[in-house]
Amino acid sequence: MTHKRLWTWLVLMVTAATLLAACGGAPAQTPPTAAPAAAATEAPAAATEAPAAATEAPAAATEAPAAAATEAPAAATAGGKLTILYWQSVTILNPHLASGTKDFDGATVILEPLAHRNDKDELVPALAEEIPTVENGGIAADGTSITWKLKQGVKWSDGSDFTADDVIFTWQYCADEATACTTSSYFTPVKSVEAIDPYTVKVTWNAPSANPYLTFVSYNGLILQKAQFEKCVGAASISDAACQAANLAPIGTNAYKLKDFKPGDTVLYDKNPEYRDAANTFFDEVEIKGGGDAASAAQAVCQTGEVDYSWNLQVPAAVLSPILESGQCDAVTASSSGIERIVVNFANPDPALGDKRSEPDQPHPFLTDPAVRQAINIAIDRKAIATNLYGPTGEATCNTVMAPAQVVSPNTKCDRDVEAAKKLLDDAGYVLNGSVREKNGIPLVVSFQTSINTLRQGEQAIIKSNLAEIGIQVNIKAIDAGVFFGGDTGNPDTLNKFYADLQMYTNSPSDTDPQGYFEGWTCAKVNSSANQWQGGNDGRYCSAEYDALFEQFSKELDPAKRNELAIALNDQIVKDNGIIPLINRFTPNAKAKTLDGPVGTTFDSGLWNIHTWKRVP
């Protein structure tokens, strides 16, 4: 009897093994059988998606073209569900209390600002009737105020009217410090917001402003409904139970309204019947699913076709390129989503200095020498970094700003020239001692820190070998991103303290007006123990020329002259090698070929025009 059982099991195992082998072999055979002709005939089988036997494997593999073909007729008619995948998940829908970009995006589907910024960084009216300018009298010539005309007849999704009161309320909500708005810096320069009539609001600034479109624009300026949030100003914004509920379910004016929200997981929206152009809203439902990782989010759009749109695919080129090339999707990129740069420490980070380490009054022994900085700059192989590591997600650059287009400098150059770099160091008196150069007994050995990230460690390796060629030894250090970017003043490894010679990260202006960004290189902002390393100028770069230019820039109100000065500021810092720009990064989003509408934006949410998105054949 025992022998009989043994045989039964043996037979079973052999059958199982055969089946497994058949399954395993299937994907390898599929490509040749996936002929276009087969796709049409096998469509019904594929549509049922029966996970049946191994023999069906070829049919299932042809499903992609078949699915596209069957969806084609349906594409003409509106309706259905738009599926969006984020690898970070939306956790709150009140944008002013957001804790990340994903929250702003989730709110943008429901709420609207007065104006959005499109893919060319131009303003597009949303709740505003038109964009105020100096010419149409909307902007005071002395820069003290801006007057917005609002669209009339706009209704909130609960049926009530949108008026100037809601705009004023949004300012009051965030102007109250106790509300602790994430967006508060967009509201603090405002002195007052008044309603001239129910459909006209006048924003008056504390001081003449060169950037009149700061407030109520893009995802930072989404308008809240006064009736819903009236009692939520101040500390009640997060402590009151009704306000907690409102933060997760804001009433909005956009094409979609909230249907269901599972914080940290899924947001489900449906059509807002009160929307001013509801007849042209394409989808019945929109879903934003969150979680997982960026690489499989790309696969879900480009390979399995489960979702229509996927956000922020920060994936190494070697992984991303084959996924994007599968033919079911398009990459959507903005002109710039940040500049990867090396920051040079002008202060001495030598641990022997103790408390004086990296303080601005301790000049760096050799990085303060312009020749060394320039040699590093031209020794780095930006092209190798761009093509090998970034691929479709970045390109080499010498500038600190790459968007908006009008402040991008055409004057900078940083071509690789190893011989010139060597000559610079020779002329400056750094002579080779073995493989490392030295001067006055100080060897050119630098520590180079960045966050832990596959891409960044790849960059560190390339830069290390580039600098070894010119006789500079690089000691690499990688720090957990939470620590490196975190604001913990007790930790020595933050980028703010910068206890190293070089460090690398990505940053960019947060607004089309780069004033706040350029302020980060002025002497007044130099990080030190006195300001708890929170100044913003982590490299301790300090130049009288740069400060004079910045002073001029911050006082200038004329847009054309401001752009010229912004370019001059960029050129100054690049010429001084205060930072060494490396890569202009694009964080591509991916969209299914059957989806029309998504465009790359730098200064607004990627979902800013979701009311126009539709399915196409």
Add this chain to the structure above:
Amino acid sequence: MTQYILRRVLIAIPTILVISFVIFAILALAPGDPLAQFALNPAIPESTRERIRASLGLDQPWPVRYVKWVSSVSRGDWGISFNTKAPVLDLVWQRLPQTLQVVGLAYLIAILLAIPIGIISAVKQYSFFDQIGTIFSFIGFSVPSFFTGLVLILLFAVNLKWFPIVYKTVDGSGWAGFGEQIRQMFLPVTVLVVQQTAALTRFMRSSMLDNLSLDYVRTARAKGLKDQTVVLRHVLSNSLIPVVTLVALGIPTIFAGAIVTENLFRVNGLGALLITSIQNSDTPVVMALTFIFAILTVIFNLIADIMYGLLDPRVRFS
């Protein structure tokens, strides 16, 4: 017996308090900032971030925060999440069903598979079946779930397109919803089953082998009992005692979710919640979850001990 249980419960209270203190201290001392995403954003300067931290109560020293936390938890208030700015318990309740469905089902299947495989492997030690079983359980042991998960995704989702890679919280109404639910649960459940079956099978097998060589088995056979009766009635019931304990001790891990697997397949369970909360330094959520796990572990330890006594009359509580 009652006295024993009472004593164990009383000992558990300080244990749980110490656990909560240690976790809170680690979280407070570990580097990290709930606003780290905005660290470089010039539009969100340090002053704004400081104000947000103050609004979340993070401006106070951590021992003070711990005392506040204990006193509010004792009143049943688990605090608000830094990310959702809404009560933590709401989040936990939203996530629990998915974890129970996916991780709980996988555990159940693993038990149902492991016990028979373990029995057969032991009875037919060194047979072909035993060898195959051993190979598979070592594969299950040694291959990490993120690897099995990725292989399954590549094979069944990307190439064959039988199963989705994005787990969605479907409404599950009607047969279509049920079918969709089964389809999206298939891959994560498989990954977990492979892993859990492996461990339980080995345990079941060795426990059976221990008993098979004992004198009472020889006596039973000598009495002329059928092979089946000896194995299933006498050996099995004795071998199950340690396995039942192991299964009981494993139940809290269901509630802990399967961090890697849930994250890989985007199952919005407790494991995924825990890991994203740790990444975002969302202390109240991490505290609530770990605290619940600690309580469950203590409770199931007690249950396992009691069950051991019930199943094995030789064990007496004193």
